[in-house]
Amino acid sequence: MGLLSVGTPLEWKDTRNYAEHVRDNGTIQLINCFKAAINRNNDKFLWGDEVEYMLVKIDDDSKTAKLAIDKDYILTSLNEDGEHYQKALDSNVIFHPEYGRFMIEATPLKPYDGENLDDYLYVEKNMQLRRAISNNELDDSTIKPLTLTSFPRMGVEDFTFPKAEPNGNASKSLFLPDEIINRHVRFPTLTANIRRRRDQKVAINIPIYKDKFTKSIDPMIPKNRNLFPFSDNESTLGAAKPGHIYMDSMGFGMGSSCLQVTMQASNINEARYIYDSLVNIAPLMLSLTSAAPIFRGLLADQDVRWNVIAGAVDDRTPYERSEKPLQGHSEIGNTLSVESLQRIPKSRYDSVDQYLGDINNGEFNYFKSEYNDLNSPINEKVLKTLINNGFDQTLANHFAHLFIRDPIVIFNERLNQDNETETDHFENIQSTNWQTLRFKPPNQSAIPTNNKTPGWRVELRPMEISITDFENAAFADFSILLSRAILKYKPNFYLPISKVEENMKTAHVRDSTINCKFNFRVNVWNNSDSPIIRKLTLNEIFNGCDEFEGLISIVEKYINETFKDEKDKVNGKLSMYLKLVSYRSSGKIKTTAKFIRDFVINHKSYEHDSVVNDSINYDLIKILSDLSNYDHDIIKEFFGDEISKWMISNGY
Numbered sequence: 006m007g008l009l010s011v012g013t014p015l016e017w018k019d020t021r022n023y024a025e026h027v028r029d030n031g032t033i034q035l036i037n038c039f040k041a042a043i044n045r046n047n048d049k050f051l052w053g054d055e056v057e058y059m060l061v062k063i064d065d066d067s068k069t070a071k072l073a074i075d076k077d078y079i080l081t082s083l084n085e086d087g088e089h090y091q092k093a094l095d096s097n098v099i100f101h102p103e104y105g106r107f108m109i110e111a112t113p114l115k116p117y118d119g120e121n122l123d124d125y126l127y128v129e130k131n132m133q134l135r136r137a138i139s140n141n142e143l144d145d146s147t148i149k150p151l152t153l154t155s156f157p158r159m160g161v162e163d164f165t166f167p168k169a170e171p172n173g174n175a176s177k178s179l180f181l182p183d184e185i186i187n188r189h190v191r192f193p194t195l196t197a198n199i200r201r202r203r204d205q206k207v208a209i210n211i212p213i214y215k216d217k218f219t220k221s222i223d224p225m226i227p228k229n230r231n232l233f234p235f236s237d238n239e240s241t242l243g244a245a246k247p248g249h250i251y252m253d254s255m256g257f258g259m260g261s262s263c264l265q266v267t268m269q270a271s272n273i274n275e276a277r278y279i280y281d282s283l284v285n286i287a288p289l290m291l292s293l294t295s296a297a298p299i300f301r302g303l304l305a306d307q308d309v310r311w312n313v314i315a316g317a318v319d320d321r322t323p324y325e326r327s328e329k330p331l332q333g334h335s336e337i338g339n340t341l342s343v344e345s346l347q348r349i350p351k352s353r354y355d356s357v358d359q360y361l362g363d364i365n366n367g368e369f370n371y372f373k374s375e376y377n378d379l380n381s382p383i384n385e386k387v388l389k390t391l392i393n394n395g396f397d398q399t400l401a402n403h404f405a406h407l408f409i410r411d412p413i414v415i416f417n418e419r420l421n422q423d424n425e426t427e428t429d430h431f432e433n434i435q436s437t438n439w440q441t442l443r444f445k446p447p448n449q450s451a452i453p454t455n456n457k458t459p460g461w462r463v464e465l466r467p468m469e470i471s472i473t474d475f476e477n478a479a480f481a482d483f484s485i486l487l488s489r490a491i492l493k494y495k496p497n498f499y500l501p502i503s504k505v506e507e508n509m510k511t512a513h514v515r516d517s518t519i520n521c522k523f524n525f526r527v528n529v530w531n532n533s534d535s536p537i538i539r540k541l542t543l544n545e546i547f548n549g550c551d552e553f554e555g556l557i558s559i560v561e562k563y564i565n566e567t568f569k570d571e572k573d574k575v576n577g578k579l580s581m582y583l584k585l586v587s588y589r590s591s592g593k594i595k596t597t598a599k600f601i602r603d604f605v606i607n608h609k610s611y612e613h614d615s616v617v618n619d620s621i622n623y624d625l626i627k628i629l630s631d632l633s634n635y636d637h638d639i640i641k642e643f644f645g646d647e648i649s650k651w652m653i654s655n656g657y
C-alpha cells in the first residue's frame with residue numbers, strides 16, 4: 006500500500022506546514038507526467054493482481070488461532086539478494102510489505118498478457134506459488150499465510166502471537182497494540198498523523214448483528230483506562246455508538262486484506278473509458294466477494310470490510326465531516342485554521358466520486374457531465390493550474406478532488422525533489438486516496454512510444470480476498486475478461502454516479518449478494534440514449550434477465566470469439582471460474598461471508614449473543630485453513646457438487 010520512502014518522517018506540525026508545498030510540487034509533477042505521456046499509444050494490455058495475506062498461528066494444543074506478529078522478517082529474506090529471493094524471482098513472484106506486521110502482499114513479478122489465454126489459466130498457479138513460497142519461508146509449521154479479509158478476533162484479548170498489549174503511542178487504541186503495525190516508520194507515522202489531524206482517534210462504528218442475547222452496550226470496551234487521558238475516554242464521550250461494533254484504530258481497517266487487479270490500457274482514452282465502466286461494476290464485485298462478517302470478535306450486521314477501512318483512515322476534522330466535535334476536542338482538529346478547511350462528505354478511503362469522462366475518445370462519447378452528480382469538493386487552485394496546462398475539465402476535476410487531502414506522512418529527505426524526473430509528491434497524494442478505482446498515469450520517463458515503463462493503468466480495488474487461490478484467480482480473471490469485453494464491445498454502463506454510491510451502500514447490507522437490488526443501466530448497447538435504470542439483483546446482472554443479457558454472457562461471448570481455436574482450454578478451468586461467479590451471484594452457493602456467519606451461528610459454543618469466542622475463532626480458522634488446501638469434505642459444502650467434483654477430478 007503506497008510509497009515506501011526511506012528517511013525521517015517530519016513531525017505532525019511540519020507535515021501540516023509543508024502540505025501546500027507537497028500539493029504544489031505534486032501538481033507540477035502530475036503535469037510533467039501528462040506532458041510526457043499524453044500521446045503514448047498502442048500499449049499492450051498487460052495486467053497483474055495483488056493478493057494480501059495474514060500470517061496466522063494455529064495452535065492445536067491450546068486450541069487458539071492468533072495473528073503472528075514476529076514473522077515479518079520473511080519479507081526481508083524474500084526481498085534481499087540470496088537464495089530465497091532468487092527462488093521467488095524464478096517462480097515469477099514478488100513480495101511486498103503491507104500495513105500489518107502480520108501481513109504480506111504478493112504479486113506476479115512479470116505482468117500477465119491479457120490477450121493470451123494461457124496467462125488466464127496460469128494466474129492460479131502463480132497464486133499457489135506465492136502461498137507455497139511464503140509458507141516455506143516460515144520457521145514455524147503452525148503458522149500459515151491465509152487469505153482472510155478480516156481476522157475475526159482482531160482487537161480482543163491476546164489475539165496476537167507473541168502477546169502484545171494495547172498501550173502504544175502511535176494508535177493509542179484501547180484494543181490494538183502498536184506491535185501489529187509494520188515496523189517501517191511510514192506506518193506508525195500514518196497511524197499517528199491520521200489521529201493527530203483529526204485530534205481524535207478514528208471512530209469506526211459498524212452495526213452489530215442482533216441475535217437473541219446480543220448486548221446493546223458492548224462490555225468489551227474498557228471504560229476507565231487512564232493511559233492516554235485525552236484519548237481514553239472518547240468512547241464514553243460519544244465516539245462509540247450503542248448497537249455498534251466500535252473500533253478506534255487504523256489497524257482494524259488497513260489490517261484487512263483484499264484482491265486488486267491493475268490493467269494497462271493502450272492509451273489515455275481507453276484508460277478513461279475502462280475506468281468509468283468499472284466504476285459501475287465495483288460495488289457489484291464488492292458484494293459478490295463479501296467475506297468479512299466479523300469484526301473485533303463480534304458478528305456484524307454487514308458482510309464486507311469497505312466502510313471499516315473508510316473509517317479507519319478518516320483523517321477529516323469534525324468541521325470537514327460536518328459533525329460536532331467530542332467534548333474537549335476541537336472542531337478543526339489539528340489543522341491550520343477553519344479558513345483552510347472545507348466540508349468533505351467522504352473519507353480518503355472510499356468509493357469513486359467522479360467519472361473521468363470518456364470525452365476525448367474520438368470514436369464515441371457516452372459520458373455526460375450530469376452523471377457527475379455527487380458533491381465532491383475540489384481544490385480550486387489545483388483545478389486552475391491543471392486547466393491552464395491543458396487538462397480538460399472532467400480530468401482536472403478528478404485530480405483537483407484528490408488534492409483536497411493533506412499529505413499524511415512527509416519524509417524530511419524527500420522534501421525537495423526534481424519535478425522533471427521525480428513523482429513522490431504526486432504519489433504522496435495519489436496513493437493515500439484509496440478509492441474503488443485508481444487511475445494511474447505513467448511517469449515522466451514514459452516517452453510517447455511504447456517502452457519498458459508502465460503506461461496508462463487502471464486499478465480495480467473493491468474486491469475482498471477469498472479463501473482459496475481458485476476463487477481469487479476466478480475473480481481476478483473475471484474482472485479482467487470483463488474489462489477486455491468492455492473494450493471490445495463498447496457497452497455504455499454510465500449511471501448518474503449518485504446511483505453508484507447507493508449501490509456501494511447496498512453492497513454493505515448483510516446478504517446483499519442474494520437479497521438486494523442494485524441500480525443498473527440496462528440499455529447498455531443504445532449507447533447515446535439516457536440511461537434506463539432498473540433495480541436488479543446480482544443474479545439478474547450477472548446471469549441475465551429479460552432486460553439485460555448478463556455480464557457473464559458478455560464475458561463468454563468475448564472468450565468464445567477471442568479464443569475460438571482453444572476450446573479445450575476454455576472448457577476446463579476457465580468455465581469453472583465463470584460457474585463460480587454465476588453460482589455465487591445466484592445464491593446457488595454461499596458467499597464466503599455467509600459461510601463464515603453460518604459456521605459461527607451453528608457452532609456448539611455460540612451463545613446467540615453475537616460473540617465469536619476463542620473456541621469458535623479457532624475452529625473457524627482451522628476450517629478456512631483446510632479449505633485453502635482444498636480439503637475434500639469442506640470443498641463439497643463450500644463450492645457445491647458441480648465445482649467440487651471438477652476440483653477433485655482435477656487434482657485439487
Ligand code: GLU
Binds near residue numbers: 007261
Ligand atoms: N488492504 C486494503 C484493502 O483491503 C488495501 C490496501 C492497498 O491499497 O494495498 O482494501
Ligand code: MG
Binds near residue numbers: 006103
Ligand atoms: Mg496492498
